[in-house]
Amino acid sequence: MGGRRCSNCFLVASLLILISLCNVAEGYNNLRPADCSPRCTYRCSATSHKKPCMFFCLKCCSNCLCVPPGTYGNKQTCPCYNNWKTKEGGPKCP
Numbered sequence: 001m002g003g004r005r006c007s008n009c010f011l012v013a014s015l016l017i018l019i020s021l022c023n024v025a026e027g028y029n030n031l032r033p034a035d036c037s038p039r040c041t042y043r044c045s046a047t048s049h050k051k052p053c054m055f056f057c058l059k060c061c062s063n064c065l066c067v068p069p070g071t072y073g074n075k076q077t078c079p080c081y082n083n084w085k086t087k088e089g090g091p092k093c094p
Contacts, residue, residue: 036061044094046071053094060084060093 031039036058044053061067064080075082075093084092 031061031065031067033062033065036065036067039067043067043071047094056092057094064093 040054040057040061043057044050047053060081064078066078066081068074068078081093086092
């Protein structure tokens, strides 16, 4: 019986660790509106078009509560941010 109990404890502990790691990986998808400005400031830091980048990033973040990591790309981490398109079909979010 003791071996089975230990096995169950290990399984539960492993699942809890996995869940906590998933939450860390999903951190960019769980922003509060107050988190948008610093995330967008970093997201737009490498562009020469800072004003439009910030405008659209903040608009997208307030709607999606998500900003992809990094200064470019990685949009697959934020489906709402990635799938929001302009009328012409181009990406709305930087």
